[in-house]
Amino acid sequence: MAIAQDLLAQQRPTAHSIDSVNVNRWSPRSFLEKAIPEETLLSVFEAARFAPSAFNFQPWRFIVAASPEERERFYTFIGEFNLNWCKKAPVLFLIVSNTETEKGPFPSHAFDTGAAWGTLAHEAVRQGLVTHAMTGFDFAKAREALGIPESYAIQALVAIGYQGPSDALPEGLAEREVPSPRKPVQEVLFQGTFGQAF
Numbered sequence: 001m002a003i004a005q006d007l008l009a010q011q012r013p014t015a016h017s018i019d020s021v022n023v024n025r026w027s028p029r030s031f032l033e034k035a036i037p038e039e040t041l042l043s044v045f046e047a048a049r050f051a052p053s054a055f056n057f058q059p060w061r062f063i064v065a066a067s068p069e070e071r072e073r074f075y076t077f078i079g080e081f082n083l084n085w086c087k088k089a090p091v092l093f094l095i096v097s098n099t100e101t102e103k104g105p106f107p108s109h110a111f112d113t114g115a116a117w118g119t120l121a122h123e124a125v126r127q128g129l130v131t132h133a134m135t136g137f138d139f140a141k142a143r144e145a146l147g148i149p150e151s152y153a154i155q156a157l158v159a160i161g162y163q164g165p166s167d168a169l170p171e172g173l174a175e176r177e178v179p180s181p182r183k184p185v186q187e188v189l190f191q192g193t194f195g196q197a198f
């Protein structure tokens with residue numbers, strides 16, 4: 001069973017009013033072995049298109065693995081801990097960013113691509129899906145296996161699908177299947193100069 005929305009809200013109380021999608025997005029590790037309809041998956045990437053980027057350069061690119069053969073190729077570079085749980089996810093995708101324009105380096109490639117990931121992760125919630133980002137994989141092996149040009153930086157790998165029951169997870173992971181807490185806003189928000197309380 002997916003964690004009920006009211007339980008999610010209890011685990012992650014908010015000090016100020018925000019849209020519920022912000023609280024409801026979290027990173028479970030238990031996935032149902034259930035395919036994502038192509039139209040639903042395309043809606044998720046459609047949302048990513050609308051992220052802001054410097055000069056509207058849209059540096060993000062997504063490499064999807066959905067077929068058994070594509071997923072097997074991804075498994076060759078994913079670390080053991082993550083392989084333990086992400087194999088049930090029906091779709092994995094790698095996020096890369098274009099670091100160069102015709103005029104030279106593009107400094108905000110990572111920032112802009114992070115915005116695209118955030119946007120798609122929220123759309124996934126709206127589509128009834130869950131996402132779990134990972135950097136626990138071999139970046140060099142991924143570059144080789146997927147033919148990623150040097151001018152593209154590897155950012156993260158994401159598992160996406162429908163949430164499964166926590167007791168279906170391998171040993172040691174079920175008790176970690178809870179939404180994580182957050183720093184209070186006072187810790188991350190400054191006024192005027194760095195470190196000055198808001």
Ligand SMILES: Cc1cc2nc3c(=O)[nH]c(=O)nc-3n(C[C@H](O)[C@H](O)[C@H](O)COP(=O)(O)O)c2cc1C
Nearest residue numbers: 025026027028082132133134135136137156179180
């Ligand atoms: C860039 C990035 C890399 C991450 N790498 C991993 C990973 O390799 N394995 C894993 O289990 N979780 C990974 N996570 C998930 C984070 O631990 C999780 O997002 C964080 O604890 C906040 O929890 P929440 O997403 O449930 O709100 C990663 C998340 C991000 C954004």
